[in-house]
């Protein structure tokens with residue numbers, strides 16, 4: 625059986641940067657907190673916990689120290705203000721691509737546009753961006769959401785960094801009927817686009833696809849959706865322990881792709897497990 629691991633796999637730049645910043649800080653000051661998981665990968669978050677990097681999950685009162693690292697997706701403005709009011713020492717590890725989207729949203733608002741944010745309203749990245757343009761923005765998850773919009777004077781568009789280009793284009797096309805004046809920023813992350821493209825290519829030439837990454841990771845979920853469109857034999861797993869030997873009966877080629885917050889170790893574990901199955 626042939627195993628093909630996608631070239632763009634393992635941590636992306638933003639995730640690697642956030643983790644390194646948090647580790648470097650914890651080596652200097654000891655225990656540090658993140659507001660919510662620093663990245664969407666439960667196994668990595670658990671490992672970081674052992675290094676003294678603690679995810680305060682729901683309550684800011686869980687923070688029993690002064691050092692806080694802002695995670696890769698950013699945090700809402702009111703939470704940032706709360707941390708500042710408590711005189712916390714804050715290290716911003718928000719991915720620069722996410723910060724850039726937020727800056728575009730602010731620029732659009734300043735220039736009088738209603739900001740259309742394409743993405744999932746429950747995702748931390750969208751909550752972060754929305755918190756900076758609260759009164760002048762609308763969040764659009766699907767093309768159907770555009771029906772709710774009345775005609776607006778000026779619309780400025782940005783999108784979640786891990787959005788699929790198809791959804792971005794579909795929603796933007798529909799928005800064209802809702803205003804005469806537009807400004808559009810394509811804020812999809814280049815890394816996310818590469819992974820989506822490679823998933824499409826790999827799923828077209830594989831008999832079975834393994835997508836490794838957090839079940840709570842938007843970009844990993846997106847890769848699983850893309851792969852399933854081409855190949856129903858697509859399995860989204862977090863760890864090698866979830867692999868089942870019978871999945872691979874009669875399979876000649878397995879494609880492996882990962883979300884942006886999946887460490888290299890998870891890929892190695894999956895490949896090693898396939899070898900143990902006696903399939904390579």
Ligand code: SF4
Nearest residue numbers: 636638719721785813
């Ligand atoms: S996927 Fe892109 S936007 Fe998200 S953390 Fe990685 S580099 Fe940043």
